[in-house]
Each structure stands twice: as structure tokens, then as C-alpha cells.
Amino acid sequence: MDGSNRNAAGDTPTMSPQPADLWVDDQDWIEGDIPRRPWIAPGYALRKALTVIVGPPGGMKSSLSLAWAVSLALGKPHGRFDPQTTAPVVIYNVEDDENEQRRRLSAVLRQFDAMPADIKGRVIRTGPKKVGTLVVRTDDGIVAETTAFANLKRIVTENKARLVIIDPLVELHNVDENDNTAIRAVLAELRAFAVAEDVAIIVMHHTRKGAAANAGDPEIGRGASAIIGAARVILTLGPMTEDDAKAFGLPTDRKARSNYVRLDDGKANYSGVDDAAWFEKILYTLDNGETVPAAVPWQPPSAKMASLEDLAALARAIENGHPSGEPWSPKLSGEGRAIRPLLEEHGFVGAAAQKAVMAKLAADYSVVEAKFKTRVSRNKVIGLRIGCKPDAEWLNDA
Template sequence: MARDANDILRENGEANLRERIDGTRQTGGRGRETILGEWDAGDDTNPVPPRQWLLGNVFCRRFVSSLIADGGTGKTALRVAQALALATGRNLTGEYVFQRCRVLLVSLEDDKDELRRRVKAAMLHHDVSEAEVKGWLFLAAPGGKAGKLMTPGDKGRVTTAGLAAALKQTVQRRKVDFVCLDPFVKTHGLSENDNSLMDQVIEFLANLAIEMNIALDVPHHTAKGSANPGNADRGRGASAIKDGARLVYTLTTMSDDEAATFGVPPADRRLYVRVDAGKVNIAPPAAAAKWFRLVNVALGNGNDLYPGGDNVQTVEPWAAPGTWEGLTDELVNRILTDIDAGTGDGELYSAASSATSRAAWKVVQKHAAKKTEKQCRDMVATWVKSGLLFKETYRSPGTRKDQEGLHVDDMKRPGKVGT
């Protein structure tokens, strides 16, 4: 006589095996708790808690963030200023502070004195006193003595190391809300080009953020190549680094073209940096780049040997002048009327980049003197594309040849019904 499944279960001493195979066990509560952890959405009637943002859409509890930038761009200066904003509860960087936080800045690249210089520069520039950050801002520059978060183990296995335990202990003891480990490459002793290994590091960081209920940030260096704002793939090493983080931004120095657009002298271009969303999985991307200006701060720490002391960079928010900022309908219509009238000697204005005496952008700048040539050219190009300005072939009295000039479609002027 064939034995049924129950006979086999009893013989093996596994009377509850069927329940385990089904993946369920009774919890004594509502429904069943499972090995997988799934639940019935129909029973999920409790309110869903909001995400716990700390600073703008940059730092959030239980998530890993990162800022990807070339060396010398101002990455650390920006993170120090943002950390100071959290520690003081003050909007120092143009980003909303949801709550004042206890902050732990861990420099894995600079020594103690250099970290102190960076923090002191930000405090001086933003008028923050030591009393204001006492009990709220904690600094660490452990060097090699703290070890790494993760290192290679026996037989190719990865193990957690001394930095992990030290970090947990400090977060608990200081009741820290936000941790910045700068830079990411110094947090581990593994090959940064190995996707599997980097995935384990990022997973460890993500689990740590959840376990400790903190926001965790790991600024990251870029690979070699041209700067590309908003491109999270610029980061060094394996793609798992940017794939595992949830809030990834890029920091890029102002380009020559942007400097021309904003009227920034070429010599000052590198003092302006833009932050773009490279990968923001849990917040909508910003409609435009966020700009900052690098500022040199004199620390006043001179002595007999170095009487000048140090000058250290920090950042302050900077508003890029908009192309259309300050242009009323009345002013735009005056500009359009002058373009439509031509140069006064029978010639019409031109939108061509090679135009000189007939260049329409010069008419724009005559009425809006603070606009740069690039901004004025962009306005003319926008009006041509929209049909507000249209090209017409006419006989030039100067060259006695046919050429193109600009006229205005009066039905598309600003202020007209339907425009």
C-alpha cells in the first residue's frame, strides 16, 4: 500500500514541513506572515508614511545619495556647506531644510586639519558660530586606522571590516541623522570595476541607511572624459555604483558657452558649477540646473612662518540670469518694431550668424543692454523658430542682389489675443 505525503512527513519528523514549503506560518495576527514577506494589498489599510527628506531632494533617510564630479570641481566644498545647512537648520545652499539634523562628516581622503579648514571656511562665510553647531556637527578623519567598510576575505568572499562597526557605533552614540563618507572609493578595499563587488558595497550602504534610519551620502569621482552634466555614467568604476544609489547628482564646471550666455568673464568661469540630477529615482528631476559659486575664504590663521594664512573654498548659491528675465511684452514689442523697420537705409535685419551691420541681435541688446550677445542671439532664434519673425527675400539697395531679411508677424506679437 502506497504511503501518502503525510506518512513521509511524519517519518521524517517534519510535521510542519508542508507549511514551510507553502512558505507560510501562522503569526497569531491578521493573515499570515511569509518567508518572502508579501502581504495582501486589500488588507493594507494603514496610512503610508511619507519619505523622510532632510535637505531638498538631495538627502533622504533610508536612502543612499551621491555627487559625481571631477577632482577640484568643488564637490567636497558643496557637501560641507550642505552638511552645515542641516546641522544649523538654516537654508545656506538654496535648498529647503526639512529638519535640523545631527551630521557626521567622515573624510577618508583629507587629514583632520584639512577637514577643519574646509568646515571653518564654510562657517566663516555663512556666519555660523561654533556654539551653533555644538552637538549637531561631528567630524572625523580617521585615515587608515579605521579600516574599510568591506574588504576581500578568504576564497574570494567579501567581509565587513572595521569602519563598518565604528560607523554604526558612532551613529548610535551621537544619534546621527546624516552621514557623508567622502569619497566612495575610499570606503572599501575592493575592485571598483567589478559590478558584483560594487553591488555588495552599495547594498551594504543601503541596508545600513535603513537599519540606522539615516541618510547616507558617498560622493564619487568621475572617470576620464568630457564633462556631461546630468550623466550619472560619468562615475568611475562599475555601473553598480550609480545603479544602487537612489539620489545621484553630477557637479560640473560652467562651460565656455554657458559663460558666454550668462556674461561670466572667461577667467572666472571655473568658479561657477552646476548640479544636475543624474539619477533621482524617488523625486522629480529639477526643471533646470542648480548653480553654485565657489568662494575663497581667508581663514585668518597666519603665523610667523606663514603670515598670510590659508584661503579655502566654500560655496554659495548663484542664480543664473535668465535669457528672458526682465523682458515685458511692451519691451519685446519695441524690439520687434525696430527689427521690422529695418536699418533705415532700405536694408532688413538678419538672423544669420555672419550678419554684421544687419545683425538682429544688436537691436535686442540696444533695448536690453544687460543681455549678453549669446542671450540676444538666442531670443532672435526663438522668434524665428516660432514664426514671430519670418524671413523675406528682398532686393538689397546696397548689394543690388536678392537677400533674406526679417519681418514681424504682427498677429503673433506678445499681448495679441490667442498668443
């Protein structure tokens, strides 16, 4: 639209009346004058918008959110959560009481080398004495805020908070969580709150029962798909899988893996989708003698880079063949003639490092996969060779 009409003579433009309930823009602009997006922490928390973190119960969502609260209050980064300023934070938690919040925050503060006095008046904790519902739908279908929501807004305003953390979503309303229309109305109230108070809101949300831990998949969250549409940022928090552990060369048993969680971008409307951010569950002993976990940023081990000596030694071993007298298998497993134990013996631990060195051997030493007949069963199987080495009954690939 051009924002104008012709008069009766057809030659003099007159401005159209602007609608009262819509904004209209048909002008040109200067790119440098466009305001930057009001990120509190780029990719994680944006003022006037909702962020939803989806994860299983007990998956360290609360611990992570408390670390972000302290991060913003102190102006210190926590992993990739990099606050652009310092600001007060309000935490509304329906599940943890005052003392539990203090326990968790005590553990969090240790990784910042900080004390409770350092966040006094900066991290404000609140929660319901009874029911924690913030938004209700009445019998006649009207969606309205509760007294608790009004009080929460007052606390945010009085403390000039810029981040509000709400935990968890399922406790905030009385509607059917699978009803898209109802859930959309509930989240619209939260979004309107974010806009009115110029705050970023982070909401903790549980995964569906039996949902697979698909990293970065927002569909694993409970309830209606309207949740995905209402949020500007969706992050998934999940446990380390066996495949993850193998890739990093770590123990694959459940107990060992339970010490690590991964955070992935599920939806990032205003930022790029990044690689997973990892956190380790570290136990801290408080002054009262209790042990409390905290989510601490963790960097996965780097894949070993192959030196010329490494490649030459591995090439000789492949030429010599497996100790059984047959060629090595290219499988990166622990079975039979698999090459993985040989690679691990030379320091290449984890799938990433092992795939990289195998590609290097193929490029620099012409290590290839080929069929041969086993000496005992005479089966046709795959082995590794350089030229015709090791000695085996190699078959024509054709």
C-alpha cells in the first residue's frame, strides 16, 4: 500500500487515515538506524519474548536456569549464556520452596566464586504458598490472570527485573494442555506481560511421557503445538546418549552418562542454530553438610589429530593384519577383527577421532575396504588392505 488516495481530480494524493489498532509502515529506512534486537543473552533470552526450555523431570532444567539468573545478576557468562548487561532477575518456582532455592543457589554460586550477599536484591525468588496458577479459564471461557500473577507482576516492576524465570509451565494454568486454543491464550498472557514490562521470560517445560530424547526437537515437549508457535526461542535439555558417549570416548554406562546433559537449539527465530552446549553435574558440599548438584559448563574432549608417526604405525599394523591372521575389519566396534581397539591403542578414542584418522589413512596410504574369503568358514567378508597386503584371498570387487 502507498498510504495515500487520489482526490476527485485524480492528481493530488491525500494521506489515508491510519487504523487505530494496527501499525502501518510503507517508508524507506536507513539500516544503521534500525534498533538492535534487545537480547539479554544472545540466543537465549530476548526482552519482550518467551524462551521455553524443554527437558525431562530431574534433567537439571532448574539448576541451569538458576545459573543463568546468577549470570545476569553478576554480569558474568555461564557457558554460552553471555549477559549483555547486569540486571535483577525474578524467579517464580512452583515446585521448590524457599530453602530448596537457597540450597540450589548455594551450589550455583560456588562456580561463580560468589556469595549469597553478592546477589542480594538481584536474584529475587518467589513462589506460591498454596496453588501456583497464574492464568485461569473460567466456566464461561474467559481467560483471566490470578491474584498470584498480579503479585508477580508487581514484584517484577518494583525490582526493575529484566529476566523472569517461571518453573514449570504445567503448573501455571488450569486448561487442557493439549488444547491449542487454550494454551495459546495462556501463553499470550505471558507474552503480553513480557512486552508490557520489557522483560525476557524463560519458561521451564517438561517432555512428554515416553518421548525419545531427540536433541533439538521441540516436539518432545508436553501438550499442544501452540507452545512452539508462541515461543521465540525453544531449547531442549537432555541426557547424554550412548552414541554421544562413544563419540567422546567416554564410558557408555548409564551412571557415567547421567553426569552430563546437552542443550540444543530447537527453535531460534532470531539467531542461528548452534552446536550442542554441554553441562556436567558437579556436586558441591554446602556449609550445612548437604551435597547439592549444579550444572557446570563442560567442554567435550577434543579429537586427537593424527601425526605422521601415528599414520605410519597404523599403516604398518594394517599391512600386518589382525592378530588372528586375517585382515582388520573397518568396523568401529569391539567385535572380532574390528579396527577400533587398534585405533584406541594409538590414542584415537571416540567415533569422531577414529573416523578422521581412517579418512586420513585412506587419503595418504590408500587404505581401502575390499572383500576376501575367511580361512576357516570361507565366507566373503570385508577387510582393510594396502595394495594387496595383508596376505589374504582377496576377491575382485566386481
